[in-house]
Structure formats: C-alpha cells, structure tokens
Amino acid sequence: MFSTRAKLALIAGSAAAALLVAGCSSSSDTSKAATTSTTMSMDHGSMPSMDHGATTSAQAATRTDFNDADVTFLDMMYPHHAQAVEMAKLVPTRSQNQQLITLAKAVEQAQSPEMQQITTLLGSFGKPAPAAEMNHDMPGIMTKDQMAKLEAASGAEFDKMWMQMMIEHHKGAIDMANTELAQGANADSKALAQSIVTAQQKEIDQMNGMLGQS
Numbered sequence: 313m314f315s316t317r318a319k320l321a322l323i324a325g326s327a328a329a330a331l332l333v334a335g336c337s338s339s340s341d342t343s344k345a346a347t348t349s350t351t352m353s354m355d356h357g358s359m360p361s362m363d364h365g366a367t368t369s370a371q372a373a374t375r376t377d378f379n380d381a382d383v384t385f386l387d388m389m390y391p392h393h394a395q396a397v398e399m400a401k402l403v404p405t406r407s408q409n410q411q412l413i414t415l416a417k418a419v420e421q422a423q424s425p426e427m428q429q430i431t432t433l434l435g436s437f438g439k440p441a442p443a444a445e446m447n448h449d450m451p452g453i454m455t456k457d458q459m460a461k462l463e464a465a466s467g468a469e470f471d472k473m474w475m476q477m478m479i480e481h482h483k484g485a486i487d488m489a490n491t492e493l494a495q496g497a498n499a500d501s502k503a504l505a506q507s508i509v510t511a512q513q514k515e516i517d518q519m520n521g522m523l524g525q526s
Contacts, residue, residue: 373438381495383439385488385505386430388450390442392485393423393430395453399478402463406470411522415515419478422511426504433500452484472526475519482512 396419403416431441446453454462454477465473489505496502 370438370440371435374436378437378498378501379496381492382498382501383434383437385492385496385501386434387439387442388447388488389485389504389508390427390430391444391446392450392453392481392488393427394444395446395459396423396478396481396485397427398459399454399462399474399481402470403474406466407474408467409471412471412474415518416474419515426508429504433498433504437498450484451487452481454481468526472523475523479516479519482516485512 400416400420400423403413407413407416434440434442448455458477462470462473462477486509489508492505493502493509496505
C-alpha cells in the first residue's frame, strides 16, 4: 500500500503527463490547421482566377433603327470587302501597269475604312463583330482555286485576270448593295450601300476600258 506522499506524487505525475499529451495534441492540431490554411492559401493564390467576367461577342444595342436586311448586308459585305482588299494587295508585286497599281490602291483605301464602318454599325445594332471568312455563295466571291491562280500569275496575264475577277467581284457587291437599298431600313447602312454602288460601278467602267486597250 502506497504512502500518502507516494500517492500524491503519482497523481501529480499522471496530471503532468496528461497535460503534456494534451499540449502535444493541441500543438499538432494547430500546426496541421495552420499548414492546411497555408496550403489552401497558397493553392488559391497560385491558381489563376477563373472569374474574369463573361466574354460576350456582342455589346448592347444603342439603336433600333435597323432590320434583318441591314444586318445581313453588313455581315456579307465585310468578308466581301476583305477579299477585295486581299486582291488589291497582290497588285504591287505582280503588275508593272501603273494605272492598275493606282486602281488597286484606291480599292484598298476605299474598302478598308468601310470594313471598320461595318464593324461599328453592327456593334451599334448589338450584333457580333463580322467574320472575314468567305462564303462562296455570296455574289462575286472568288474561290480558293481562282485566288491561287491569281497569286501565281504575273505581268500582263495577272493584269487581265485581276481586272476580270475584280469586275465580277464588284458586280456582286453592287447586287448586294442594291438589295440593301431596296430592303434595308437603316439610313447609315443604306448610305454605305449607295456609296458602294457609285464607286464600284465607276471602277468597273474603268477596268472595262483598260481591258479594251489591252
């Protein structure tokens, strides 16, 4: 049988041991919690934010004075112009005809700003920016094979081919513009259509005259 002093010593020792175990457990839990918190914080900090706001392809409309014919005209004329500009850029490196070089430059300088105007108009209608992809069902659009042949030509052969193709291209644009004038509702879109008819018919007449001289 233990003495009273021995019993007290044993009780004190047991209490100290219990406190030590509890302290170790608490320290371990705290350490684990801190590590977990730090890890989560680091993981969150190292991951790029996924919430950059929804990306929309169209802005809110700022006007309502348009109809479907206006939108169709603008959507189609943008890639139509893009191909004309592409054709115009081929001329300086393939032709020695200064008159044709001047004409091609005029085509590019007229149609590139009109492409920006088209983009602005569609944006004001709340519509997505137009695509430059060619729809070969559009009037006057050249096929990939036609474009490849044009790119491979040079000199007088190129000049003739370019003018013949651009005449057809312009005729297609005029057809589309005339449809807009007949069916469209937006004054700015119709003004653009009229400008296309006037300018491109003048260029057709010029090219026909140049072909007649060759």
